[in-house]
Amino acid sequence: MSDTGLLSKETGTKGPGAPWRPLATRLFATLFLFWILLNGSLSIATLISGLVVAGVIAIFFARNLSFLSGFHLTPAGIGAALLFIGYFLKELVKANLALAKLVLTPALPVDPAIVKVRTKLTDPVGRLLLANAITLTPGTLTCEIKGEFLYVHWVVAQSTDIEVATQEIVAGFERYLEVMYG
Structure with missing residues (x-):
């Protein structure tokens, strides 16, 4: 400047x-x-x-x-933000119910792992929102962001494969964040 x-x-x-x-x-x-x-x-x-x-x-x-500053203040960006909030709330309820069921199961069938997932987001705020959405969803916790990868602690890891874990954890949030932050 x-x-x-x-x-x-x-x-x-x-x-x-x-x-x-x-x-x-x-x-x-x-x-x-x-x-x-x-x-x-x-x-x-x-x-x-x-x-x-x-x-x-x-x-x-x-x-x-x-x-x-990176947010796309367009009708599509605003619509994506509203859809992101709705999707996040839906995932929050689903994850809470799944985790409550898990905790109440006597056998406690957990299979924790730290999985590596990939994001297509390049905007730092978009990545931050993605990491926070993952962390706020019960059963997952973003541990670190390195470049295009996030390292996520997953209480019931369905897979440690990058592509499968990315699809399960990241893809839903990312489709809205891509419109919001490009």
Whole structure:
């Protein structure tokens, strides 16, 4: 980053701190639209107060929201985010029930293993969300991320084969994260 005010080759924007400006603009637009929808009015007072509130929030918080910079703020990205949340909640319930059944079984049929799975995600935030979704799902815990691989502790390992484990653990989450983070 340069303090010269010249165009940055990386971002195509001007000035110091330039990478957060597109995020601030998107944040402002989203908050302003949300303000109008919540108020249900296009009166001058509503518009002015919305501009002020959205502007202040965007100015003060855009730099702290840099983790959203890779998110594709498109209808497809937003739809994928909603579907990701739904899929995560479904998997959370399924995993909780399966783990409860496992714990209540007298024989306790566990077959733990640390398995290596592959991700196609290249965005660091996308990978972080994937790792967290895996960890928050009972029965799996992401131990480490190295390059395109995640090492996951799996309480009932169905396979230690990379492709099989990737399909079982990663594929469902990844299909939405690929749309969200490309």
